[in-house]
Amino acid sequence: MARGFRKKIRQKNTENSGFGSNASGRFINKDGLPNVRRTGVNVFNRLSWYHTMLNLSSFRFISYLVVAYILINLVFAMIYYLIGVEHLTGIDKSDPLNEFIDVFFFSSQTFTTVGYGRIAPVGFMASLVATFEAFLGLLTFAIATGLFYGRFSRPRAYLRFSDIALVAPFQDSTALMFRLAPYKNNALTDADVIVSTAIEVIENDVPKSNFYRLETHLSKINTLALNWTVVHKIDENSPFYGFSEHDFNNIDIEIIVQVRAFDEVFSNTVVQRSSYVTGEIVYGAKFVPMYYPNKGNLATILDLDKINEYQKAELPAQTGNKE
Secondary structure, three states, rough: OOEEEEEEEEEEOOOOOOOOOOOOOOEEEEOOOOOOOOOOOOOOHHHHHHHHHHOOOOOHHHHHHHHHHHHHHHHHHHHHHOOOHHHHHEEOOOEEEEHHHHHHHHHHHHHOEEEEEEEOEHHHHHHHHHHHHHHHHEEEEEEEEHHHHHHHHOOOOOEEEEEEEEEEOOOOOOEEEEEEOOOOOOOOOEEEEEEEEEEEEEEEEEEEEEEEEEEOOOEEEEEOOOEEEEEEOOOOOOOOOOOOOOHHHHHEEEEEEEEEEEEEEEEEEEEEEEEOOOOOOOOOEEEEOOEEEEEOOOOOEOOOOHHHOEEEEOOOHHHHOOO
């Protein structure tokens, strides 16, 4: 069970994290969104449905559209069936199942405004329902088209972060490091990273979260084409100075990462966030290389399957241990 840290940390606590000291749980989820649950408003005001649909994975987005399409047509098929199949021409009346199947496909044809013509409404009620369904179909497909365009046209960083952070040897000392890499063929330039940490401390027997800015060995690069290993050296200016393996494994720690870069295709700035918490930090290890030249030395191979691969490494002795 993770716990708070009772000793004093030399670095000054920062106030611009955006989170209060009494906030709890993970602050930033792995998908980069804040881990905040809002109450006091209903679900329609609490959620931006446009943002929700844009942030869905492609599989879930398509699945929701298909399920919604089927459910809408089932509802209208039931309405037509309750009105009476005698108000629809061309229905196969051999048995109730065939009747409902024909009514369902008539609904789908009306909803999409295809209208093959074999089945047609007869009478006021059936015609009124078909008119409303066709109008609803036009609106629904207009919204779906807008969502498709928004998902394809939205600038995104398309970065993959390592699932773990390491405490590794670095320049005769130790450093906290993680790595990231672009996984699509987008061109990112002028990339910079901001890293901070939240450490739970015990003050007057009350747990609270203190936030600290982590200085990185290299905070900006000109071109983000290969993997980028972000390194925070653990020295006297680090809040982790003197932390032992026991501290990293038992104190509530969260490393919050924000990467900002310029996408040349969209001519826009893209941002992506991630985080690492206690249990996702491996002590005494180093990453293995994940890129190498191809045969003939004509190009560089970036193997994204190796982004999490590491090997054990011996760390130099530390001073200022806080145990």
